[in-house]
Amino acid sequence: MPARVPLDANTILAATEEILRRHGPDKATVVDVARALGVSHAAVYKHFASKQALREAVTRHWLDHNRDTLAVIAADRAVPPAQRLRTWLHAVLAVKQAKIREDPELFAAYGILAAAHSTVATDHVADLLGQLAAIIADGAADGSFRTDDAEATARAVFHATAKFHHLAHAAEWQNPGIGTELDEVCTLLLEGLQAPTSP
Amino acid sequence: MPARVPLDANTILAATEEILRRHGPDKATVVDVARALGVSHAAVYKHFASKQALREAVTRHWLDHNRDTLAVIAADRAVPPAQRLRTWLHAVLAVKQAKIREDPELFAAYGILAAAHSTVATDHVADLLGQLAAIIADGAADGSFRTDDAEATARAVFHATAKFHHLAHAAEWQNPGIGTELDEVCTLLLEGLQAPTSP
DNA sequence: CAGGTTACAAAGCTTGATACTTGTAACCAA
DNA sequence: TTGGTTACAAGTATCAAGCTTTGTAACCTG
Numbered sequence: 001m002p003a004r005v006p007l008d009a010n011t012i013l014a015a016t017e018e019i020l021r022r023h024g025p026d027k028a029t030v031v032d033v034a035r036a037l038g039v040s041h042a043a044v045y046k047h048f049a050s051k052q053a054l055r056e057a058v059t060r061h062w063l064d065h066n067r068d069t070l071a072v073i074a075a076d077r078a079v080p081p082a083q084r085l086r087t088w089l090h091a092v093l094a095v096k097q098a099k100i101r102e103d104p105e106l107f108a109a110y111g112i113l114a115a116a117h118s119t120v121a122t123d124h125v126a127d128l129l130g131q132l133a134a135i136i137a138d139g140a141a142d143g144s145f146r147t148d149d150a151e152a153t154a155r156a157v158f159h160a161t162a163k164f165h166h167l168a169h170a171a172e173w174q175n176p177g178i179g180t181e182l183d184e185v186c187t188l189l190l191e192g193l194q195a196p197t198s199p
Numbered sequence: 200m201p202a203r204v205p206l207d208a209n210t211i212l213a214a215t216e217e218i219l220r221r222h223g224p225d226k227a228t229v230v231d232v233a234r235a236l237g238v239s240h241a242a243v244y245k246h247f248a249s250k251q252a253l254r255e256a257v258t259r260h261w262l263d264h265n266r267d268t269l270a271v272i273a274a275d276r277a278v279p280p281a282q283r284l285r286t287w288l289h290a291v292l293a294v295k296q297a298k299i300r301e302d303p304e305l306f307a308a309y310g311i312l313a314a315a316h317s318t319v320a321t322d323h324v325a326d327l328l329g330q331l332a333a334i335i336a337d338g339a340a341d342g343s344f345r346t347d348d349a350e351a352t353a354r355a356v357f358h359a360t361a362k363f364h365h366l367a368h369a370a371e372w373q374n375p376g377i378g379t380e381l382d383e384v385c386t387l388l389l390e391g392l393q394a395p396t397s398p
Numbered sequence: 399c400a401g402g403t404t405a406c407a408a409a410g411c412t413t414g415a416t417a418c419t420t421g422t423a424a425c426c427a428a
Numbered sequence: 429t430t431g432g433t434t435a436c437a438a439g440t441a442t443c444a445a446g447c448t449t450t451g452t453a454a455c456c457t458g
Binding site: 402406407410411419424427428 | 429430431432433434435436437438439440441442443444445446447448449450451452453454455456457458
């Protein structure tokens with residue numbers, strides 16, 4: 001039976017997202033995806049080397065979207081770096097909270113990837129660290145932050161806010177006080193960053 | 200058959216620790232503990248209401264030991280608060296790393312408790328927060344730290360160092376760079392705490 | 399020959415009978 | 429009456445059976 005509309009990677013990706021949403025990350029199978037597309041599951045393997053690769057592609061799609069959303073905040077020179085850093089950190093938390101609420105299945109799929117040490121997850125962290133470093137470098141440039149190594153400082157800020165972005169804490173993000181907690185940590189960190197040059 | 204040496208809670212506790220070490224937290228059963236003591240498992244239930252209670256007692260024993268170790272550091276007025284805070288945070292990490300290395304089974308038992316929202320775990324966190332607040336209050340008293348609420352600041356510092364004490368990150372504590380990471384976060388936090396009074 | 403098909407092997411996952419664990423009850427001894 | 433016993437019900441873990449799922453191979457078609 002010939003394919004009338006030739007399948008492409010994007011079509012498969014969209015169907016996979018849909019199946020993941022419906023069935024959940026544990027129950028979703030490659031056969032389900034193929035059935036949704038009206039093809040045999042072997043056809044899917046012509047486009048993706050493995051189920052893992054398919055999962056990674058779906059996750060990467062979401063993470064790329066996140067990265068772009070956050071990049072807009074990070075690059076907004078109209079906002080002073082201190083304010084921008086605070087807003088950005090809140091946004092990192094917010095996009096993840098929203099995903100958990102709206103697409104718990106896809107979020108869980110991301111968790112599975114991160115646990116498997118996929119490069120998709122580590123690449124994403126590197127991306128975020130770059131955005132953070134850029135905000136900090138802006139602050140250093142306009143004199144509002146003091147740092148002699150924006151990347152090292154970005155890492156320290158990232159580690160200090162792990163509770164608000166690391167997957168291991170996802171359960172705590174439901175807690176209503178989480179926003180306030182992040183705010184308090186931001187304030188403390190900003191005081192450290194903004195401190196006048198010390199000895 | 201009469202008991203020659205009457206069983207007491209401490210004896211059971213010691214035997215339980217031994218069994219947990221040998222069998223691991225998943226395989227260790229109340230029957231195992233009883234067998235090690237040469238009694239029936241029902242005898243153990245005369246002293247502990249449930250297996251959960253037994254597990255909590257063992258964990259509390261270790262946490263109390265930790266608390267005391269850390270309290271010595273927190274209360275050492277000979278060390279300036281900034282240095283003391285840094286040392287204390289490193290010690291919190293170190294005692295957990297040591298436990299994972301030496302008693303992975305008991306450490307896992309603690310993890311199970313924390314996940315079950317046992318008060319043993321939350322009490323311990325409250326203890327640690329108290330010690331942290333005491334160090335910060337000392338710093339406020341001698342002018343080296345600026346804060347108008349030592350407890351709130353303690354919470355912020357605790358959240359900012361979650362990566363270095365929260366169980367969810369235990370796997371990362373094996374990473375050789377973890378000590379340096381904590382040091383960088385400490386430096387940033389101390390700069391925030393030590394900043395001269397801002398507007 | 400890119401992109402589809404069916405067929406099939408190996409690995410992984412349910413399932414349900416069986417055995418172990420937990421917790422309780424009724425009873426006994428110093 | 430405290431602290432032990434044995435016996436047992438209810439809830440869980442285990443394990444081998446078969447069924448799914450993954451991934452590959454050999455083959456077809458515009």
